[in-house]
Amino acid sequence: MASPFLTPGSHSQLNQLALLHLRRDQAIPTVLQLHDEDNAGYKEGKVTTTRFGSFPHTTLTGQPWGSQIIASKVDTGSRRGRGPQKKNRQLKRKADVLTTNDSAEGANDSPSGSPQAAVAAASGFLHLVYPTPELWTMSLPHRTQVVYTPDYSYILHRLRARPGSSIIEAGAGSGSFTHAAVRAVFNGYPTTTTTDDTTPPPSSSSSSSSTSLPNKKRLGQVSSFEFHEQRVGKVRQELKEHGLDGLVHVTHRDVYQDGFLVGDAETGTSPKANAVFLDLPAPWLALKHLVRHPASGAESPLDPTSPVYLCTFSPCLEQVQRTVSVLRQLSWLDISMVEVNNHRIDVKREKVGLEYEKVRGAVVFPKSVDEAVTKMRHVEEHSRKYRELQQQQEEEDDLLNSTTTANTPLPASSGPAVPAKEEQAAAPSSSSSNIPLYKQGRLVHRTEDNLKTHTSYLVFAVLPREWTEEDEQRCRDKWPPHRVDQPMQTDKPKGRKQLKREQLQREEAEEQQQQQQKQQQEEVVAGGEKPADASEEA
């Protein structure tokens, strides 16, 4: 079976994993099926319910990847005897069913019947995307600490995990690294799974070509080890659902004790690994198995023809020191330790200014000194007017007091409020009314709020391939050690034009030479004649 991770095709297909993308960092993985195995009781067959509405799988299957899918009206209330919560809606729903799908209703009574057609809801949608290791890492069910994209992208790059590589992973955990590793080493599905494919086997000519291919080309594979039995089962099931079971071999094993052979711990086959990733609490205990000649006499799990790249993933410095010490003892080279600091960056428009009254997320504060001064002037002006008004009033009051005893403070307090409102109304219209909201403010960026400052220390090392005295002798025989043809190639390789020019020059030179020779010959002939003449003369 083709995996949607590696070869998704153009449309979503039944029985394949699809991701329902709700928002950034939130996607729901689901295997598309018409009928629900759990029999949740939906009339539409299998339905995934999200916070943005319900999505019967009939509306998700056969869609182009990346499509925006509209939620459907699904009766979530009345199934399994749960009390209907919204009676009106349910009644309406039933009425819909009665009018539109009379015959379908009848067929739906039998469990094998086709699911009922879905009716689009008034609101709600999601995006249907194919799974990638990145999206899967984001949405997978956590069983253990997960190796996230910034780490595994760098690890796989430095491990030189490339199409055709064989990689050992110990501590399968939640399987996020497994998925990324499969993508990195994938260069074709093993031919044994071809028979499982729904398409008829290829014709004899192409099958012969496909069988001759594996002889030449090595298929990339991941050998995954995990000592937690339940996790092994989960990982296996996931990989099967994702169509990756032919590319990953999951083994239930304590690798400290029993090493890295696939199958039986002592007589199993070697994965012939080019790259090793150890996400274990004590990687140094596993290293004794990752040598060219294990002390137990068993086969080495490493590829004898290539260098082996290793990475261990440990959160603590003490673990790193023990690992590095053992690596040195076991002749690993190019040992280095790094940590990856990754952070995501928020980009937004920062709106600071007095004109942003009642704008969400904006700060009402002077955006510049000029604005501050202008505003202060306004305020001063107001208070001056207020004081004048008050003075006036006081004078009036005095006048009034002298005449009547009535006290009227109300007009004084409402006095300054009127011009203030006028100013508020005037400010935005002057500066920002013609700029749309999304373009207002200053574009700023900063690190996102939740920051991962430490994931783990990564130790990298390389084990060169073995090199014996016989190998060296064979090479010496083939490549004579002291043979140097040209004294030294100092100048750069010549360009095409220069080569042409040189050839032309050479030809010219040859021509000249020939001409010279001719002339000489002629001269010689002439000269020869002369003495002949001379002799004759003589």
Next chain:
Amino acid sequence: MHSYVRPNQFVAFKLPSDQTRIQKIVPNTQVFLGKYGTFPANQIIGRPFYLTFDIHETPGEPDSTHLRIVSAAELHAEHLIAEGEGDGDDQEPSDEASTMRTNRDTIDDRSTQKLTIEEIEALKKESTGAGKEIIAKLLESHSAIDQKTAFSLAKYKLRKERKYMKRFTIIPLDVSYLTNYMLQDKEAARTLEMRDEALGLLGCWGNVHHGGSTSFDMETVLSNPNGRYLVVDDTGGLVVAAMAERMGILYPHDGDFDNEQQDAHQKVPATAGAQAEHEEEAQPTEGGAPSRRNRRPQMSAQGNTITLLHANKQPNISLLKYFGYEADDPSDSHPLYTNFKSVSFMQLLDPNADSIYAQEPTEIPAEELSTFKSSKRSAYHRKRGRWMRVRRTVDEARAGGFDGLVIATLMDPSSVLKYTIPLLAGSAPVAIYSPNIEPLTEVMDLYSTARKTAFINRRRELVEQKAASDDSVDVKSELEEEFPLDPTLLLAPTLETSRVRVWQVLPGRSHPLMSSRGGADGFIFHGIKVVPTQEHIEAAGNPSRKKRKIARSDETPADSGEGVDVEMTV
């Protein structure tokens, strides 16, 4: 895989000074490593990578040069001994303080070294043992060596080794190593200061991987081939190389895992693997194709391909030469010969402005062709082949349906996105690298939720306007005027940066390196191309109930992804 040094391959030499030198290993020539020595190339051809060699020679005898493999135990000797001592210290920690040497009495000038420069030069001339005697002499004639602490002694020795050891390590030249080399030893600006970690992230977020074997299910594959990637690369070919490495089409020897070295010096036959399935692909009909035409035409692969969009007439992919692909004269046995395609932006946007694309060389019937002189005939074939190649690649690129887009460019990224996003298949990822953050924050802003909402509302307005009035309102151009990019086409736009910090790990002396290269941090933008529905649709998500909580907890990141509390209509 890189298992041993092949003749005529580029390899990297790591020198004692931690510098890297890249050289092509041509049989029967000398390899020249500056002051670290010279030796015949034949002495490393066929040998495995990652081995360290000492250069030994007897002065005056030209043929005496020979290489000695330095074993891992020897390389680690000091650390292993130090670790042994460290264990001893652990047992009696009380003694440590009294016996610990400090730098209290050290003399901070050069008078302690009794060896003069002339003496050192003389030693260098007569030295045979790869510089070891010089270092031993230097240590011997240092008057205050016993006053040094263990750490400073180690540092002193290391410094001298870097200067005098005639030693090197052979390292396979792959994308990771080349990236570091360009960053540290060469002009980093040529590769936009691309770092290794950024390259790894770029490949992952671009979902760049091998397109898969197509040996079964041929028909669906041909109608919809897998693994077609679009790339805009102004790093001199480094990004193309990184992608090709991830797709298994960078190394001409990938796939032959021959243990035997017998055929190492023979010319390797056309690369197996990814290309094999394309071989039976129909040859373009070229009138009276002579026998040499049975090779695969350039840029002809269907799946697992890279299409490079470039700004100038020719793409700058000079760094690919390190992987055996010469841009001027590509060897047809290299996997990139068929699987790497280049199209200029002008060809993409206005193909008829391109003289090669627009002017088909007139076809000449076979009988007339046979009367031509051979040079004229081959010129005709070349012209015709070139025209067909350009036609095919440009039409293919314009048809779109790419599985991923990776960008590392000097141009404004939004101008690139405007023309490339529509060429992507649904759910295809977009990943952009930039050494500076500003170009990418602008892109983020172009996909902001506020802009998306405004775009959708404006479009609805225009559509209604069009329906109401009979005069033709051009919705598309009206929208483009206000919105250079359609913000609804990209899902979950995200901006991030990664930085690797290197540590020194030694017993009792572990700490991050004191200094490293500054310069550009390198930023990655990524998102997913989606196909918005044309129907009228509103967002759900109980805005009334959730609004306050969402607005506070994950305001901007979540909002930029999906409209939750935003009225969203299509």
